Amino acid sequence: MTSLPVAILGATGAVGQTFIRLLADHPWFRIAEVAASERSAGKRYGDVTKWIEGTMPEEVAGMEVTLCDPATVRSPLVFSALDASAAAVLEPAFAADGRFVLSNAKNFRMERDVPLVIPEVNASHLALLDAQRARGWTGGVVTNANCAATVAAMALAPLHEAFGLRELFLATMQAVSGAGYPGVPSLDILGNVIPFIGDEEPKLEREMQKMLGALAGDAIAPAPFVVSAHANRVPVEHGHTVVMSARFARKPSLPEAIEALRAWRGAAAVHGLPSAPALPLVVTDDESRPQPRRDVGAGRGMTVTVGRVRTDAIFDLKLVAMCTTPFAMSSALRIDPPAAPRIVLCPIATS
Numbered sequence: 298m299t300s301l302p303v304a305i306l307g308a309t310g311a312v313g314q315t316f317i318r319l320l321a322d323h324p325w326f327r328i329a330e331v332a333a334s335e336r337s338a339g340k341r342y343g344d345v346t347k348w349i350e351g352t353m354p355e356e357v358a359g360m361e362v363t364l365c366d367p368a369t370v371r372s373p374l375v376f377s378a379l380d381a382s383a384a385a386v387l388e389p390a391f392a393a394d395g396r397f398v399l400s401n402a403k404n405f406r407m408e409r410d411v412p413l414v415i416p417e418v419n420a421s422h423l424a425l426l427d428a429q430r431a432r433g434w435t436g437g438v439v440t441n442a443n444c445a446a447t448v449a450a451m452a453l454a455p456l457h458e459a460f461g462l463r464e465l466f467l468a469t470m471q472a473v474s475g476a477g478y479p480g481v482p483s484l485d486i487l488g489n490v491i492p493f494i495g496d497e498e499p500k501l502e503r504e505m506q507k508m509l510g511a512l513a514g515d516a517i518a519p520a521p522f523v524v525s526a527h528a529n530r531v532p533v534e535h536g537h538t539v540v541m542s543a544r545f546a547r548k549p550s551l552p553e554a555i556e557a558l559r560a561w562r563g564a565a566a567v568h569g570l571p572s573a574p575a576l577p578l579v580v581t582d583d584e585s586r587p588q589p590r591r592d593v594g595a596g597r598g599m600t601v602t603v604g605r606v607r608t609d610a611i612f613d614l615k616l617v618a619m620c621t622t623p624f625a626m627s628s629a630l631r632i633d634p635p636a637a638p639r640i641v642l643c644p645i646a647t648s
């Protein structure tokens with residue numbers, strides 16, 4: 298199979314670099330273009346990028362960075378790691394120009410016609426792309442969710458499907474990698490916990506209902522549950538931990554809940570895709586886990602590890618979920634232009 302040329306917008310940033318790491322050896326995609334702001338455009342990628350982890354792929358280091366302009370960037374599929382202020386303008390411009398934009402930015406997540414995707418959880422939501430034709434776009438925008446909301450939603454998806462989630466209390470312990478680079482100053486975070494992450498709690502309190510909602514015509518009917526979220530930044534390099542207490546329409550017994558989690562495999566559309574882990578969720582019996590240090594690499598960073606599933610004195614159940622910021626981004630494999638875009642999922646993680 299010939300690989301599909303893809304572009305990365307915001308390629309010089311922390312998330313852009315993760316896209317590059319994950320796409321560098323991908324069997325379906327070829328990094329054809331790297332784009333960023335005027336600061337970097339026209340320069341060699343390796344010269345303008347402060348590479349954060351591991352070794353920069355050689356083939357990318359030598360590429361010339363282009364402007365994020367649909368007239369310059371030609372790839373049909375575009376991964377956007379743009380700053381939110383730039384994404385607001387540029388992502389619609391690419392979609393209007395017939396490109397499919399897979400975005401990490403927050404701007405369009407809650408728009409009625411934009412899929413907010415965790416491929417294993419709600420692959421069917423991609424049908425919303427058809428509704429974007431009403432905007433006059435020949436391409437489209439697909440977004441991923443807030444990283445901690447993604448970890449929680451993955452763990453809750455099987456429980457919601459089986460028992461109907463109604464109330465959720467959660468507290469996060471989020472890694473510094475989620476703040477990008479240079480991120481949180483070391484003197485603020487070393488030996489410390491910061492009980493505030495800007496704009497994080499509102500995202501945690503609104504995005505999961507859309508992700509776990511049902512496709513209803515040209516919109517998503519949000520799942521009918523309420524969330525109370527506490528977001529904390531902790532001195533962990535990679536891996537967001539989320540502790541949760543949940544109430545359901547039908548209270549499950551502990552064995553029923555654990556069985557629902559263990560049996561869950563996620564949407565069939567995702568099975569066997571190149572970056573998909575064998576198991577999207579793993580339930581550990583070790584009462585001292587999940588731990589970022591020990592479990593962050595599960596499923597090459599794509600598996601959410603769940604542990605400490607137990608009954609709750611106030612709600613029905615409590616549990617802990619952890620994963621390396623799995624933005625679980627959907628990537629397009631096949632696009633049937635021009636009228637009927639079809640996207641086959643390929644989840645990849647950024648961190």
Ligand SMILES: NC(=O)c1ccc[n+]([C@@H]2O[C@H](COP(=O)([O-])OP(=O)(O)OC[C@H]3O[C@@H](n4cnc5c(N)ncnc54)[C@H](OP(=O)(O)O)[C@@H]3O)[C@@H](O)[C@H]2O)c1
Pocket residue numbers: 306307308309310311312313332333334335336337338365378379380381383384401402403443444474475476477478622648
């Ligand atoms: N870091 C995370 O873990 C994380 C998690 C979830 C979501 N996100 C979201 O992902 C996006 C990227 O985050 P990040 O941490 O990677 O940010 P970042 O390191 O600041 O990188 C931002 C990127 O956007 C480019 N850019 C900025 N303004 C631009 C403009 N006007 N036109 C074109 N390109 C422009 C920058 O290019 P130059 O280098 O040329 O300036 C850079 O490549 C943000 O929307 C963020 O909220 C990040």
